Amino acid sequence: MSQVKALRPALVARFSGRLWLINAVLGLAVVASTLFAVSIGAVQVSPAQVWGIVADRLVPGSVTPDWTAAQAQIVWEFRLPRALLALLVGAGLAVVGAVLQALVRNPLADPFLLGVSSGASLGAVLVFIIGSSTLGGLSLSAAAFLGALLALVLIYLLAQRSGRLTPARLVLAGVALAYLFQALYSYVLQQAQSGRAAQQVLFWLMGSLGGARWEMLPIPTVVLLAGVAYLLVQHRPLNALSVGEDSAISLGVNVAFLRVRLFVLTSLLVGVLVATSGAIAFVGLIVPHAARLLVGADHRRVLPVSALLGAVFLQLVDVAARTVAAPQELALSIVTALFGVPFFLWLLRRRG
Numbered sequence: 001m002s003q004v005k006a007l008r009p010a011l012v013a014r015f016s017g018r019l020w021l022i023n024a025v026l027g028l029a030v031v032a033s034t035l036f037a038v039s040i041g042a043v044q045v046s047p048a049q050v051w052g053i054v055a056d057r058l059v060p061g062s063v064t065p066d067w068t069a070a071q072a073q074i075v076w077e078f079r080l081p082r083a084l085l086a087l088l089v090g091a092g093l094a095v096v097g098a099v100l101q102a103l104v105r106n107p108l109a110d111p112f113l114l115g116v117s118s119g120a121s122l123g124a125v126l127v128f129i130i131g132s133s134t135l136g137g138l139s140l141s142a143a144a145f146l147g148a149l150l151a152l153v154l155i156y157l158l159a160q161r162s163g164r165l166t167p168a169r170l171v172l173a174g175v176a177l178a179y180l181f182q183a184l185y186s187y188v189l190q191q192a193q194s195g196r197a198a199q200q201v202l203f204w205l206m207g208s209l210g211g212a213r214w215e216m217l218p219i220p221t222v223v224l225l226a227g228v229a230y231l232l233v234q235h236r237p238l239n240a241l242s243v244g245e246d247s248a249i250s251l252g253v254n255v256a257f258l259r260v261r262l263f264v265l266t267s268l269l270v271g272v273l274v275a276t277s278g279a280i281a282f283v284g285l286i287v288p289h290a291a292r293l294l295v296g297a298d299h300r301r302v303l304p305v306s307a308l309l310g311a312v313f314l315q316l317v318d319v320a321a322r323t324v325a326a327p328q329e330l331a332l333s334i335v336t337a338l339f340g341v342p343f344f345l346w347l348l349r350r351r352g
Helices: 002-039 045-058 069-103 116-129 142-157 167-190 195-206 218-233 235-243 244-248 253-277 283-295 299-323 332-351
Strands: none
Touching: 002 045, 002 069, 002 283, 002 299, 045 069, 069 218, 069 235, 069 283, 069 299, 116 142, 116 167, 116 195, 116 244, 116 253, 142 167, 142 253, 167 195, 218 235, 218 244, 218 253, 218 299, 235 253, 235 299, 244 253, 283 299, 283 332, 299 332
C-alpha cells in the first residue's frame, strides 16, 4: 500500500507533463492552421507576408512592406477575421458538445443532432426575414439564444421518463424537434418576398463563415471565454453527473439546478455561434470523443483540449470548403458531414 502511495505523485507528475505537452502541441496547431488558412486562396500570400501584414497593422511602420495593397486588404479585412471566427466557432461547438454529452449522459449528444442548432437557426431566420423590430427589437444573437433555449427545454421535457432522462428518448426527441424547427424556418424562407435573400439565408444556415468581419468577433470571444471559464469551475459536478445521477446526488450535486444553469449557458453559446456562422453539424459530436481519447474523461482536461481541437478542426474544414470546389464555396456542414456521418454510425454500432 505504501508503494502505491509513493507512486501516485510520480504518476500525477507524468500525466501533468503529458497534458501540458498535448496543450502545447495543440496551441501550435492552432497558430499553424490559422497561418495556413490566411495564406491560402485565389490570391497567394506567403506566411512571411501574412506575419508582416499583421505586424504592420498592429504597429505601423514596424515592417518593410514586400506585399501589395490588395494582398494587405485581403489578409486583414477578409481572411484573418474569417480564420479567427472559425477558431471561435469550432472551439465553442466542441465545448458545447462535451458539456451536453455529460449533461444528458449520451455519447451521441451534439447541438446539431439534438435540434439545438436548429432552434437557434429558427430564431435567427425570423430576425433575418421578418425583421428585428417586428420581434420586439430582438438582436440576431438574442433570437438565436431564445430558439436554442426553447429547443433544449423541449428536449429535456420530452426525454424524461419517471423523472429521469432516457438516452434513447433524448435522441429521438432531438431528431424530431430538429425536423420541426427546420420545417418552420423553411416555411418562413418560402414565404419571403425576395427569393435571392432566402437563398443566401439558406446557404448561411448550412454553415458559412464568408461574412466574417472584425466587428463580429468581440461578442463570441467574450461569451466563449466567460463560458469556458465557468465550465472549468464546474468540472467536478460535470464529472459526477457523467457517471450517473445517483452518484452525483450522493456527492452533494444539485442535479436539477446544475442542468438548468448549464442548459442556459450552452443555449447562449449555441445561439451566439449560430448567429455568426449558421448551423454547423457534427463538430460537437466528433471533437469531444477525440479529446477524451487524448486526456481521459476529466472535464478539467477535456474542455480546454476540446476547445483547441475544435478550433483546428473547423479551421481546416473551412479551408477545404472554400478551396475544394473553388471558385464555388461549399457549405461547412457538407464537409463536416463527410467526417461526422461515418463517425456517428461507428459510434452507434460501438454503443450497440
